[in-house]
Amino acid sequence: MKIHPLITSTDDLTALISRLSTHDFVAVDTEFMRENTYWPELCLIQIASPEEAAAIDPKADGIDLAPLLDLLVDNDAVLKVFHAGGQDLEIIHNLSGKVPFPLFDTQIAAMALGYGEQVGYSSLVESMLGHSLDKGARFTDWSRRPLDKRQIDYAIADVTHLSEIFPKLVKKLIKTGRGDWLDDEMERLADPSSFAFPPEDAWKRLKLPSRNPAVLGRLKALAGWRETEARQKNLPRGRIVKDDTLNDLAAHPPRTQDDLGKVRGLSSGWRSNDIGGRMMAALEKAQPLSDEDLPSREPRRPGLTKDAALVSDLLKLLLKIRAKEAGVAARLIARSDDLEALAAGVRGNLPILNGWRFEEFGRDALDLVEGRLGFATENGKLKMSRIAD
Template identity: 65%
Template sequence: MHIHPLITDSEDLAALCARLAESDFVAVDTEFMRENTYWPELCLVQIANDKEAAAIDPMAPGLDMSPLMDLLTDNEEVLKVFHAGGQDVEIIYNLTNRTPHPIFDTQIAMMAVSQSEQIGYSNLVESWLGLTIDKGARFTDWSRRPLTDRQIEYAIGDVTHLAKIFPKLLARLKKTSRGEWLDQEMEKLADPANYRNDPDVAWKRIKAAGRNAAVLGRLKALAAWREHEAQDKNIPRGRIVRDETLADLASHPPKSQTDLAKVRGLSQGWKENEIGKRLMQTLAGAEPLPEDEMPPRTARGAPLGKEGSLVADLLKLLLKIRAREIDVAARLLARSDELEMLAAGVRKNLAMLEGWRYDTFGRDALDLVEGKLAFAVENGRLKMTHVDDAAA
C-alpha cells in the first residue's frame, strides 16, 4: 500500500479524492480536540482504500477541504468505513450539515459476528490481523504543529489496518447471512438528527427522576440556556454548569439570585454576575413540560413491581443465553429497557418484536412471558426448552 506524505496542499487533496472516488470503499478516521471547546476542533483526517493511504491536515493554511467533504457526504458509490465512528460523523456533520453515506462501522458490525458489544480498535486489529497497536501517540495534542513523523505514522495506521480488516469482516457477514441485521444500525449512525445540537432537546441527556411537569419544564429551559451559553463561548457545557447541578436547580429552584451562592456546584460569584442573572431569568420563564413531551411511563427504571422485575430478570437471562448460543452481542438483539417494557405488558413499538429480531429472539421472549418457554439444564449448560417439547 502506498503511503503519501502529509497532505497540506489543495491540489494534492483534490487529486487524492478523485482517485479515491473510484474505490468501492474508503476507511476513514479523524483526530480532534474537544477538551476545552464546545465544538470539536478537527486536527487531522486519515483516509485509505486498498491501494493508498494519506493523512490530511485540515489546519494547513488555505487548504480547500471541499473535495474530501464531497467524497464523504455526496458520493453514494463509495462506502465509508469507520470504527466507532460516532464522533467522526459528528465532526463531519458540524462542518457540512451532512453526514457520510453510505456508512459501515466495524464496531457495530462486530456485534453481529461476536458477543463484543463495544470492541476497541486495538482489540479489533489484534483479533483480525494479529498485530499489537502502538498506543504511545494516543494521548497526543493533535492541534500542535508541526506533527512528528511518528504521530503521522500512528494516525495513518488506523485506516490502513481498517482497510485490511473491512473485507475480511464483510466476508464473515456474508457467510453468516447477518449483513441485513446491521442495515438499521448503520442508518442510525448516518442519521443527521443524531448530530444536530438542538438546545430544546438537550434536557433529555440529563438524568432526572420522576415525571413532574414543572420540574422537567425547568430542566428543559435550563438545559437549553446552558447550550446557548456554551455555544456562544465555545466551551464545554460542563464548564458552565454540571448536569447534577442543573437537575438540582430544576428540582429546587432558588427564590432569588442571591440564593445561587448556596447551590452546590456554583461559586459565590453567581449571586451577582450576569450569567447568574440570565439563569434566574430562564427559571422565571420556564413553563411546565407539555404532556406530549413527557417521558413514557414504561421507560427504563419505571416501577415494575416485584413480579414484573422477576420477569424482566428472566428475559435478561434468556437474552444472555441466546446471545451465547448464536455468538452475537446481546445489545444487538434487545436493550434492557425493551425487556422491562415487555415485562410490563408493552407489545407495540418494540424493535425486538419486529423483523429478524423477532425471529431470532423476540418470539421466544414472548413465549417466556406467556409461559410457553422454560429454563432447563442439559450437560451442565443452561438452555431454553419449549414447554410442549418438554412434556413430549
Template identity: 65%
Template sequence: MHIHPLITDTQALAELCARLATSEFVCVDTEFMRENTYWPELCLVQIADEKEAAAIDPLAPGLDLAPLLELLVKNEDVLKVFHAGGQDVEIVYNLTQDTPHPIFDTQVAMMAISQSEQIGYANLVESWLGITVDKGARFTDWSRRPLTERQIEYAIGDVTHLAKIFPRILRKLVKTGRGAWLDAEMEKLADPANYANDAGEAWKRIRATGRNPAVLGRLKALAAWRESEAQHKNIPRGRIMRDETLADLASHPPKSQGDLAKVRGLSTAWRDNDIGKRLMKVLEKAEPLPKEELPERAAPGAPLGKEGALVADLLKLLLKIRAREIDVAARLLTRSDEMEALAAGTRDLPVLKGWRYEVFGRDALELVEGRLGFTVRNGRLTMTRVEQVAEAQAEAAE
C-alpha cells in the same frame, strides 16, 4: 499499500479524493481536540482504500476541505467505513450540516458476528490481524504543529489496518447471512438528526427527577441558555455550569441575583456579574413545560411485582444463552428495559419484529407466555418447550 506524505494543500487533496472516488469503500478516522472548546477542533483526517492511504492536515494554511467533504457526504457510490465513528460523523456534520452516507461501522458490525458489545480498535486489530497497536500517541495534542513522523504513522495506521479488516468482516457477514441485521443500525448512525445540536432539546440530557412542569420548564430554559453561552464563548458547557448545578437551580430558583452566591457550584462573582444577570432573566421568563412535552412516566418497576421481575430476569438469562449460542452481542438483540416491558405485558416492541423476532423475540414471547422453559442437559443450561417436556414425562410414565 502506498502511504502519501501529509497532505497540506488543496490540489493534492483534490487529486487524492478523485482517485478514492473510484473505490468501493474508504476507511476514515479523525483526530480532534475538544477539551477546551464547545465545538471539536478537527486536527487531522486519515483516509484509505485498499491501495493508498493519507493523512490530511485541516489546520494547514489555505487548505480547502471541500474535495474531502464532497467525497464523504455527496458521493453515494463509495461506502464510508469507520470504527466507533459517532464522533467522526459528528465532526463532518458540524462542517456540512450533513453526514457521510452510505456508512459502515466495524464496531457495530462486530456485534453481529461476535459477542463483543463495544470492541475497541486495538482489540479489533489484535483479533483480526494479530498486530499490537502502538498506543503511545493516543494522548497526543493533535493541534500542535509540526506533527512528528511517528504521530502521522500512528494516525494513518488507524485506517490502513481498517482497510484490511473491513473486507474480512464483510465476508463473514455475507457467510453468516447477518448483513441485513445491520441495515437499520447503520442508517441510524448516518441519520443527521442524531448530530443536530438543538438547544431546545439539551435539557433532556440532564438527569432530573419528577415531572413538575414548572421545574422542567426552568430546566429546559436554563439548558438552552447554557448551550448558547457555551457556543458563543466556544467553551465546554460544563465550564459555564455543571449539570448538577443547573438541575439544582431549576428545582430551587434563587429569588434574587445575590442568592446565586449561595448556590453550590457557582462562584460568588455570579451575584453581580453579567452572566448572573442573564441567568436571572432566563429564570424570570421560563414558562412551565407544556403537557405534551412532559417526559413519559418511567416504566413501572414496582408494579411489575415479584413475579414480573422474575420473568424479566428469566428473559435476561434467555438472552445470555441465545447470544452465546449464535455468537452475537446481546445488545444487538435487545436491551434490559425492553425485556422488562415485555415481562410487564407490552407487545409493540422492536424485539418482536423482523429478524429480532426470528432470532430471539419468538422464544422470549413463548417464555413469557409459559410455553418455553429452562432445562439442564449434560451440565449445560438449554431451552426446552414445555409441551415437549410434558410429552417426555407422559412417555416415561407409560
C-alpha cells in the same frame, strides 16, 4: 499500499479525493481534542482506499476541506467505513450539516459476527490481521504542531488496517448470511437527528429536580441558556454552570442578580457580570411547562411486578444462551428495556419481535414468557425444553 506525506494544501487534497472517489469504499478516521471545548476540535483526518492512504491536516493554513466533505457526505457511490464512528460522524456533521452515507461501522459488524460487545479496534486488528497496534502515540496532543513522523504513521495505521479489515468482515457477513442484520443499525447511525440537538431540548438530558411545572419551566430556560452560552464560547457545559447548580437555581430561583453571589457553585462575580445578567434574563422569561410538555409520570416501559422482574431475568439468561449459540453479541440482539417490556406484557413495537431478531431470539423469548418454553438441565448442563400444550 502507498502512504502519502501529510496533506496540507487544497490542491493535494483535491487530487487525493479525485483518486479515492474511483473506489467502492474508503476507510475514515479522525483525531480530535474536546476536553476543553464544547465542539470537538478536529486535528487530523485519516483516509484510505485499498491502494493508498493519507492524513489530512485541517489546521494547515489555507486548506479547504470542501473536496473531502463532498466525498464523505455527497458521494453516494462510495461506502464510508468507520470503526465505532459515532464521534467521527458528529465531527463531520458539525462541519457539513450532514452525516456520511452510505456508511459501514466495523464495530457493529464485528458484534454480528461474535467478536464481542463493542469490540475495541486493537482487539479487532489482532483477531483479524494477527498483529498488534503501536499504542505509543495514544495520548498525543493532536492539536499541537508540528506533528512528527511517528505520530502521523500511528494515525494513518488506523485506516490502513481498517481498509484491510473491512473486506474480510464483508466476506464473513456474506458467508453467514448476516449482512442484512446490520441495515437497521447503520441506518440509525446515519440519522442526522442524532447530532442535531436544539438548546430548548437540553433540559431533557438533566436529572429533573421535581415535576412542578414552574420548576421545570425554569430548568428548561436555564438549560437552554447554558447550551447557548457553551456553544458561543466553545466551552464544556459544566465550565459554564454545573448540572447540580442549574437544578438548585430552578428549584430556588434568586430574586435579584445580587443573590447569585450566594449560590453554591457560582463565584461572587456573578452578582454583577454580564453572564449573570443573561442568566437572570433567561429566568425572568421562563414559563411553567404546559401539561403537554410535562414528562410523563409513567416510565417509558411498564413497571415490573416482582413476578415480571423474575421473568425478565429468565429472558436475560435465554438471551445469553441464544447469543452464545449464534455467535452474536447479545447487545446487538436485544436491550434490557426490551426484555423488561416483553416480560411486562408489551407485544407491539419491539425490535426483538421483528425480522432477524425474532428468528434468532424473539420467537423463543415469546414462547418462554407465554409458557411454551422452559429451562431444564441435562448432565449438569442448562438447556431449553419445549413444554407440551
